[in-house]
Amino acid sequence: MTIETRNSGMGTRARGIGLAAVRGLALALVSLPGAVLGFTLSLVSIVLVPVGIGVFTTPWVLTGVRAFANWRRVLAAEWGGVRIPSAYRPVPEDANPWTRTYAMLRDPATWRDLRWLQVDMTAGFVTALLPAVLVFYPLEGFAVAAGLWRPLAETGGYWYGFVRVADQTSALAAGALALVLLVPAHFFTTRLLHAHFALTRAVLAPSQTELAERVKVLTETRRDAVDTSAAELRRIERDLHDGAQARLVAMGMDLGTIETLLDKDPAQAKRLLAQARQSSVEALTELRDLVRGIHPPVLAERGLGDAVRALALRLPVATEVTVELDGRPDAPVESAAYFAVSEVLTNAVKHSGADRIWIDLHHSEGMLRISVTDNGRGGAVIEAGSGLAGVERRLGTFDGVLAVSSPAGGPTMVTLEIPCA
Structure with a gap:
């Protein structure tokens, strides 16, 4: 039972190392061209802003860069367990090009993305490629030892590391070297992939100053919301006091007068009764308007x-x-x-x-x-x-x-x- 558990653990470990190598290779193949293209287009577009062309191209290019960065945030969370918060300032999609360009260039996250692209095409590329190298290079050594050295020898020899492979003996030496290289692959492949995502987080994550600014803005908007709610409650209280409540009080007084006049002056009581009925209609209209101002029924229903x-x-x-x-x-x-x-x-x-x-x-x-x-x-x-x-x-x-x-x-x-x- 212990042996089976150990073998299962080793198999899981091997699969994890192989998966990290494949993911690192995929990242390396994507990060270099993606980062170079994104940074180049961004730089050219921003330089063209003063002449007017960049005003129309910059929002689209920077939106693409943000999408690329957000995709890497998703990969960092799913592949490396590294959470990278996003702190882009909202930009209205329907704003005119000048407004969108100005808003995006004022956003610190934009310049952080551009710095990350430079890091991603250099150190990021290396840290993504190393996990693949640590795993695939030993596999190459085993392939050489298994017979791949023969077609390679026909071209004048082949160097595997510091071993020159020209015959089966040297090929076995290359295989032995590959076996030694599996040791660092075992210990460092997954760590290097995690280091790649940690580097991405170090560059892409917003600073404490930005987060503090965000908290300040949210605090101010919440305070404004509370003030607005308090003002709305005061308005409702005032409308009830000056409108419907006053009409209801007047109706009560009219009804009291009507009760007194029913026997003495029926005609006057009839006129007051009509006036009270009109007051009730007006009070009901005011209450409906007030309710509609709080939360319109059509909004709740439709x-x-x-x-x-x-x-x-x-x-x-x-x-x-x-x-x-x-x-x-x-x-x-x-x-x-x-x-x-x-x-x-x-x-x-x-x-x-x-x-x-x-x-x-x-x-x-x-x-x-x-x-x-x-x-x-x-x-x-x-x-x-x-x-x-x-x-x-x-x-x-x-x-x-x-x-x-x-x-x-x-x-x-x-x-x-x-x-x-």
């Missing part, structure tokens, strides 16, 4: 797409809505997106002078993306106290971003992105 379509139907401007959503986002995300769109539409109707609005909702690559475009006068900006600033704070709670493209004369495009499964 989802974000139909809720936005309902918003569009109430607008005094011709509005076209395109929805491409396979499912429903989480309720908090759905609610935040709805009220953000509502605020953007309100701004467009009030300030843009537009006679047509287009709304597009779709989900791709783990992001809920919404764009609101109008053909108005333009000039919209995100500034303190504005509705767009409130939308930005609302989205920040979910790590979402808001981008505004609104040149003078229009058109205006407001893009919202929220991470969403």
